[in-house]
Amino acid sequence: IGANWWVDHRNFRPAVEEAKSIDVIVISSWADFKRHYRIFVALRKVKKHYPNLRVALVGYNTSMTLDDIRAQAKYYGVEDLIEFHHKIPTNEVGDLLRRSKINLLWSRFEGSPRTIIEGMFSNVPCIIRHGFNYGMKYPFINSKTGIWSKESSLADNIMYMMENYQNFSPREYVMQNHTCFLATEILENTINEHYSNENQEPLRDLAVKINLLDHM
Numbered sequence: 001i002g003a004n005w006w007v008d009h010r011n012f013r014p015a016v017e018e019a020k021s022i023d024v025i026v027i028s029s030w031a032d033f034k035r036h037y038r039i040f041v042a043l044r045k046v047k048k049h050y051p052n053l054r055v056a057l058v059g060y061n062t063s064m065t066l067d068d069i070r071a072q073a074k075y076y077g078v079e080d081l082i083e084f085h086h087k088i089p090t091n092e093v094g095d096l097l098r099r100s101k102i103n104l105l106w107s108r109f110e111g112s113p114r115t116i117i118e119g120m121f122s123n124v125p126c127i128i129r130h131g132f133n134y135g136m137k138y139p140f141i142n143s144k145t146g147i148w149s150k151e152s153s154l155a156d157n158i159m160y161m162m163e164n165y166q167n168f169s170p171r172e173y174v175m176q177n178h179t180c181f182l183a184t185e186i187l188e189n190t191i192n193e194h195y196s197n198e199n200q201e202p203l204r205d206l207a208v209k210i211n212l213l214d215h216m
Contacts, residue, residue: 002112008210011090012121015098022083023162025056025100025113025124028091030064035106038151040076044066045155050162053081056096056191060087060213090212097122101165101169102158104144109133114211117178120145122171127157140178145170184208 002056024043028034035058044055055209056068066086073079076146081187085096096101103119103126126146141148149157154211184206192202209216 001182001186003211004114004117005178006097006110006180006209006211007114007117008090008173008212009179011119012094012097014117014136015125018123018166020101020165021054021097022056022096022100023050023054023157024102024104025096026104026121027058027097027118028105028108028113029062029099030066030069031062032057032064032106033110034059035108036069037072037076038154039074040078040103042154042158043078043081044076045126046158047081049159052138055082056084056085056100058085058088058093058096081162093118094122098126102127102161104158105129105132107132116140116146117174120174120178123169123171125161125165125168125170127154127161129154139173142173144168144173178211180208 012048026034026039028036030036043053043055059066059069066084068083070079073082085092097119100119100122101124103116103124105113105116105128107113108129108131116128119126120140126141126147128148130148130150132148145158145204147161148211188203188206191206195203
């Protein structure tokens with residue numbers, strides 16, 4: 001279990017209706033390693049086929065600022081496709097996810113990002129870069145939840161997912177296999193494998209925790 005097991009699913013739920021006004025959402029800090037510029041290269045290709053493509057970027061300042069990201073988008077000719085959202089609260093992130101078709105993560109390496117699971121609770125499938133985290137195989141990326149994509153095929157895969165996102169069922173998968181309740185159960189069972197006290201009573205009823213951006 002990792003950081004993205006502790007998402008508060010109550011903040012993320014599917015859209016009531018099927019109409020989606022955002023084709024691609026990217027939720028990440030404004031940082032070099034999030035590789036927005038490579039996303040913009042792919043979006044420039046997609047724009048030729050889908051001139052009305054709509055993209056939402058959600059983030060906050062770290063090694064870069066929102067102005068830096070805007071400048072990159074302008075350089076690659078895709079600024080007109082994008083709505084920018086800077087350091088918005090969790091409920092607004094949930095609202096944007098409900099409007100989205102695809103949740104895109106394009107970093108090469110990081111821990112276990114919550115944003116992918118947040119999207120899945122909103123029933124939004126994902127695209128993740130092939131080889132992410134040195135090629136670790138994550139069971140929560142599967143035929144129900146999303147696809148892996150190579151750099152050279154990102155534009156094609158964005159278009160594929162735009163046309164086929166309704167064939168995925170990520171919320172069903174994570175509700176059954178990847179919740180904070182299940183993580184707590186796994187943790188409790190693992191502790192009990194090694195735990196003992198004078199009465200040999202097993203540890204029970206661990207509190208369920210949740211993680212947010214800035215705090216637990």
